[in-house]
Amino acid sequence: MGQLNLLLGSAATLLTALAAWRLAGHGAFHLHERLLVSAGTLWAMVVALQLVAGTLLRLTPVWVFLLSAGVSGTILLSRPTAARSADREQGARRPATFLVRVLLAILALQSILVLWTAAVLPPQGWDEWWYHLPPIARWVEQGKVDLMPVAEEWRDPERVAALNDYQRRYHLSVTGFWSNVYPLNVETMAMWSLLFLRSDRWVDAAQWPLVLLGAAAVYGLTRWTGVRAPGPALAALFWALLPINQMQARTAYTDTALAATTLAALLFFLRWTETLSWPHYTAFSLYAGLALGSKPPALAYMGILGALSLALVILRAPREARSKGDARPTGEMQRATEFRPRHGSNWLRPALGRAVVHGLVLLALAVAAGGFWYLRTWLAYGSPVYPFTVTILGQTLFHGLGSVDSLIYVANTPQEYMNTGFLSNMIRSWFEDSREPYSFYTRTGGFGAIWSVLGAPALVLFGVRSVQSRSARGLTLMGLGALMVAIHSGSWWPRYSIVAPGVGLVAAGWLLAEGLGHRLLRLQLTALVLAATAWSLLRADLSLIQALPRALALPPEQRTIGRLYLADYSPVEALVPSGARIGYAPMTFIYPLYGPNLQRHAEQVDGATPREWLDSIRRARVSHVSMLKRYGPHYAWARQSGGLLEEIKTEGEVALFVVRSVPPQGGGGAAAGGDLP
Amino acid sequence: MARPSQTPQPPVTQPAVSAAWVWAYLGLAYLALAVYAAVGGHLVSLPDEVRQAVRLAADILHLATRLPVFRP
Numbered sequence: 001m002g003q004l005n006l007l008l009g010s011a012a013t014l015l016t017a018l019a020a021w022r023l024a025g026h027g028a029f030h031l032h033e034r035l036l037v038s039a040g041t042l043w044a045m046v047v048a049l050q051l052v053a054g055t056l057l058r059l060t061p062v063w064v065f066l067l068s069a070g071v072s073g074t075i076l077l078s079r080p081t082a083a084r085s086a087d088r089e090q091g092a093r094r095p096a097t098f099l100v101r102v103l104l105a106i107l108a109l110q111s112i113l114v115l116w117t118a119a120v121l122p123p124q125g126w127d128e129w130w131y132h133l134p135p136i137a138r139w140v141e142q143g144k145v146d147l148m149p150v151a152e153e154w155r156d157p158e159r160v161a162a163l164n165d166y167q168r169r170y171h172l173s174v175t176g177f178w179s180n181v182y183p184l185n186v187e188t189m190a191m192w193s194l195l196f197l198r199s200d201r202w203v204d205a206a207q208w209p210l211v212l213l214g215a216a217a218v219y220g221l222t223r224w225t226g227v228r229a230p231g232p233a234l235a236a237l238f239w240a241l242l243p244i245n246q247m248q249a250r251t252a253y254t255d256t257a258l259a260a261t262t263l264a265a266l267l268f269f270l271r272w273t274e275t276l277s278w279p280h281y282t283a284f285s286l287y288a289g290l291a292l293g294s295k296p297p298a299l300a301y302m303g304i305l306g307a308l309s310l311a312l313v314i315l316r317a318p319r320e321a322r323s324k325g326d327a328r329p330t331g332e333m334q335r336a337t338e339f340r341p342r343h344g345s346n347w348l349r350p351a352l353g354r355a356v357v358h359g360l361v362l363l364a365l366a367v368a369a370g371g372f373w374y375l376r377t378w379l380a381y382g383s384p385v386y387p388f389t390v391t392i393l394g395q396t397l398f399h400g401l402g403s404v405d406s407l408i409y410v411a412n413t414p415q416e417y418m419n420t421g422f423l424s425n426m427i428r429s430w431f432e433d434s435r436e437p438y439s440f441y442t443r444t445g446g447f448g449a450i451w452s453v454l455g456a457p458a459l460v461l462f463g464v465r466s467v468q469s470r471s472a473r474g475l476t477l478m479g480l481g482a483l484m485v486a487i488h489s490g491s492w493w494p495r496y497s498i499v500a501p502g503v504g505l506v507a508a509g510w511l512l513a514e515g516l517g518h519r520l521l522r523l524q525l526t527a528l529v530l531a532a533t534a535w536s537l538l539r540a541d542l543s544l545i546q547a548l549p550r551a552l553a554l555p556p557e558q559r560t561i562g563r564l565y566l567a568d569y570s571p572v573e574a575l576v577p578s579g580a581r582i583g584y585a586p587m588t589f590i591y592p593l594y595g596p597n598l599q600r601h602a603e604q605v606d607g608a609t610p611r612e613w614l615d616s617i618r619r620a621r622v623s624h625v626s627m628l629k630r631y632g633p634h635y636a637w638a639r640q641s642g643g644l645l646e647e648i649k650t651e652g653e654v655a656l657f658v659v660r661s662v663p664p665q666g667g668g669g670a671a672a673g674g675d676l677p
Numbered sequence: 678m679a680r681p682s683q684t685p686q687p688p689v690t691q692p693a694v695s696a697a698w699v700w701a702y703l704g705l706a707y708l709a710l711a712v713y714a715a716v717g718g719h720l721v722s723l724p725d726e727v728r729q730a731v732r733l734a735a736d737i738l739h740l741a742t743r744l745p746v747f748r749p
Contacts, residue, residue, distance in 0.1 A: 226690050226691035227690075227691065228690050228691070428716075431709075431713050431717070432716070432717045432719065433717045434717060435717060435718060435722075445717075449713055452709055453706050453709045453710045453713055454706060457702060457705035457706045457708070457709050458702055458705075461698060461702055465694065510691070511699055511702040514694055514699050515696075515699035518696050521699050521700070521703065524703060528703070528706055528710070532710070539726065541730065542726060542729060545734075545737060546733070548733070548736075548737050548740075549733065549736040549737055
């Protein structure tokens with residue numbers, strides 16, 4: 001069965017990738033653009049196929065394979081396209097320089113390290129255990145896609161109202177609630193390997209391909225600004241090697257995904273402003289959707305780009321109308337000139353019509369590629385951006401539990417960043433003036449010397465040069481980048497603003513491309529680049545490999561979350577057998593309960609009263625129940641359960657009880673608890 | 678606006694700039710390097726980080742290959 005699933009998974013992946021490549025052939029794209037469109041289409045198809053199977057059919061390897069074979073087969077059998085690669089048209093070849101070769105080799109080695117750590121270590125991030133991975137584990141296990149059960153607490157408005165903002169955010173985090181309101185494109189992509197391999201070995205590598213995708217977008221942006229080779233390749237490699245991207249590459253978080261998709265959307269938007277072609281507009285719309293499906297801040301970024309695109313459609317209409325008039329034969333032109341006032345007033349209606357068509361295409365593709373998650377939240381909670389309250393110009397557009405600031409940033413802002421100003425905090429985090437160690441989560445650093453030494457100084461000169469030479473492209477790119485930084489209240493937090501170096505490293509690519517041609521400068525620039533890269537990766541890799549020695553000292557089956565990261569869960573791993581059903585009261589981490597390769601079944605058990613709670617345990621037919629000692633009344637209820645529950649082990653904050661009157665599902669003496677302490 | 682353009686656009690390349698821009702960049706980059714090294718104690722902690730990385734690498738190499746590896 002395992003080998004059949006592997007075969008189905010390989011075939012489904014190959015067919016979908018080929019279909020995505022074929023679809024991307026419908027436009028005259030440069031090679032990097034075609035790669036980007038193919039990758040984006042593949043990602044969107046992988047998400048859509050699994051969700052269609054999980055909501056309308058069954059989320060099983062066979063159904064997902066059949067769907068992918070049907071959809072991909074239709075695409076592959078359709079008429080081949082006549083469009084040719086723009087690169088081939090121009091015969092463009094860009095020889096790699098020594099520096100590009102060295103950085104490419106470093107990126108290859110980093111990729112091996114990232115993939116190896118993902119394969120050896122279990123999923124490592126707290127947010128993964130709380131809400132990124134539990135929904136996909138649940139969906140694969142039950143074969144269907146649905147909402148996670150939330151705690152009773154959230155059905156009682158009085159209890160929610162009694163919490164302060166910090167408690168609200170914290171309690172929300174650990175009840176499966178965020179799983180129901182956040183978009184899950186990255187997680188659903190990670191589910192592809194979980195579904196076909198029935199193994200969570202690769203879920204933590206979910207963002208690794210997105211680092212490469214983002215690098216291709218940076219390459220494209222640098223080329224678009226007119227930077228000569230090898231500037232685009234250098235900018236792309238710097239972005240891929242940013243410590244925050246290398247550390248995020250082995251987590252099923254979504255920060256690199258948001259940056260990569262936003263940069264790709266920005267690239268296709270800028271290309272469309274010049275080509276005005278539908279392929280570029282649809283590619284922009286596709287990536288707008290993928291960005292929306294990655295993380296909610298994309299709503300603001302894509303809102304700006306979408307509004308600009310529609311405004312451009314309307315604003316360009318008079319010019320187009322004039323140019324059409326100018327192109328007429330002389331006699332006709334005279335008549336047109338005579339009636340110019342009437343002609344001038346007639347451009348608006350068709351312009352609005354074209355804007356509506358563009359808006360509909362953008363909306364349809366963006367919803368199909370990731371925007372649908374917001375419709376789900378809207379249906380479930382009455383607001384597409386629940387639990388955030390959205391207020392614009394004093395008017396509340398959507399009601400929620402609090403603002404983004406109160407629910408996210410107040411609780412997460414480091415003490416030394418309190419009341420010190422947005423710009424100051426951002427520059428301090430660029431230069432990493434705190435002693436916070438590196439991790440995929442780091443709040444006060446993560447861009448490393450690559451950005452602070454190579455990127456930020458280049459940005460200053462690029463800005464000056466763009467103003468001086470009135471470079472429309474340079475100013476547009478910098479302007480849009482600055483706008484994206486300014487509208488995100490968390491831009492001081494590097495992982496929330498990875499898009500900023502994506503735009504800014506274009507400047508480093510420009511200056512290096514100029515400087516590497518000078519004999520006197522070449523050696524100094526090369527040494528500086530290698531030193532900054534090595535220093536950045538030293539700190540990133542220390543974080544990446546920290547847990548490897550402990551893991552490698554254990555046999556593979558013992559490399560678990562409880563043994564390596566969170567000892568509170570080691571009793572669950574030691575005492576709850578494979579195949580057992582374990583219940584969890586709200587506030588426990590959910591994902592560690594599943595065990596490696598989803599070997600256990602995990603289900604929430606909750607109730608407003610002791611009777612309701614114990615009934616829910618009986619109904620769920622679980623053999624064990626896990627809960628936190630100090631959250632809610634569950635621990636006290638469990639100890640007074642009239643013999644239904646017996647405490648078998650408590651480690652740290654996590655208590656483990658065995659259910660006495662329900663027969664165990666997975667067999668094994670431990671479930672009965674007869675020989676346990 | 679909806680003009681279907683399948684024609685590749687000609688490449689746009691910025692005109693070359695004088696070496697003064699790159700010298701200015703080099704100067705600013707060295708300054709940034711000094712600031713980065715000084716703030717947050719990065720330069721001070723660098724030897725420790727290198728030692729830690731070498732030790733970790735030696736441990737990992739030994740555990741992954743079971744070969745005797747010198748651990749400084």
